[in-house]
Amino acid sequence: MHVIELRFECFDNTTISAAEQAINGLLEAYRANGQVLGREFAVAFNDGEFKVRLLMPEKSSLAKRYNSPWVERALQGLTDAKLLHPREKYIGQDINSEVSSTEPASWQLLYTSYVHMCSPLRNGDTLQPIPLYKIPATFNGDHKRVIKWQTEWQACDELQMAAATQAEFAALAELTLCDSDLFRRGWDLRGRIEYLTKIPTYYYLYRVGGESLAHEKARSCPKCGNNEWLLEEPLLELFHFRCDDCRIVSNISWDHL
Known part of the structure; x- marks a missing residue:
């Protein structure tokens, strides 16, 4: 598993409530599609941007080709909340979790x-x-x-x-x-x-x-x-x-x- 940090910046005036709803909606959509793991996500606000660290199965888990329709809708929700699409910062491999399968399975x-x-x-x-x-x-x-x-x-x-x-x-x-x-x-x-x-x-x-x-x-x-x-x-x-x-x-x- 891999750890990344997502950063959400505002491009216009917004509210904490609107940003919270949009960001949490995206994280839940990612979770429902298996793109991020875990149940709770700590979203921090500092220096005018929102940050969250996530555990993912692979380094490429948030690639657009894996997005579900609900993820795409949640990404649009960020725009409605006056937030830019998130910027990714790769932190590293999690040493306490398992490595995802990359080989075809016979069963x-x-x-x-x-x-x-x-x-x-x-x-x-x-x-x-x-x-x-x-x-x-x-x-x-x-x-x-x-x-x-x-x-x-x-x-x-x-x-x-x-x-x-x-x-x-x-x-x-x-x-x-x-x-x-x-x-x-x-x-x-x-x-x-x-x-x-x-x-x-x-x-x-x-x-x-x-x-x-x-x-x-x-x-x-x-x-x-x-x-x-x-x-x-x-x-x-x-x-x-x-x-x-x-x-x-x-x-x-x-x-x-």
């Missing part, structure tokens, strides 16, 4: 966790994140639904990892059960991405609990009952199960590894 998967800020679409050969703007828009011109699903998955993951309240059990059900709302939305998004990219796309189904290691190895695919989805060797050292019919990968319960 891909939806995989995230509460500690990941990167794209939830991963190259199945390397597990590196694939920038969402590199694939066709999933719905309504961008990838807002994928980002929303990722946010919900991460919220559930953080609750179950904290293990401090009764909410843990509801969150865990969303992550591990095939009849949960979170699974249904994510699995449908997976199918949409596979249709658009023509690349086999899988959904990661989180697994924790279980009676024993032997019991875990004997369990079947929870969606179709396939008894032969256990792999001889784990994929990417993480996934011990793969059902090609249901497009699901999963792990042996972390409690028994």
Whole structure:
């Protein structure tokens, strides 16, 4: 991932309120298209200009060729707010985040966790994140639904990892059960991405609990009952199960590894 600074200058009289609305609208449009990462953006005003530092999947993430219709509309909104289009200043590569995938994937998967800020679409050969703007828009011109699903998955993951309240059990059900709302939305998004990219796309189904290691190895695919989805060797050292019919990968319960 890469860090840049955007600077917004005024070309005519404006107000803080108008500038704030226009800048935040642009940042949210970039986020919904996967061009910038994270949830919160600190916008500072100093010496007559607005500045914000952003984390991006690639150095070229804000190139015009990747813009969604909503990004283009938000850029026009800057003009309406009497702001020039932003100037970019490259800061450098972020040493605490992952490198985006640059190689074609033979298969891909939806995989995230509460500690990941990167794209939830991963190259199945390397597990590196694939920038969402590199694939066709999933719905309504961008990838807002994928980002929303990722946010919900991460919220559930953080609750179950904290293990401090009764909410843990509801969150865990969303992550591990095939009849949960979170699974249904994510699995449908997976199918949409596979249709658009023509690349086999899988959904990661989180697994924790279980009676024993032997019991875990004997369990079947929870969606179709396939008894032969256990792999001889784990994929990417993480996934011990793969059902090609249901497009699901999963792990042996972390409690028994």
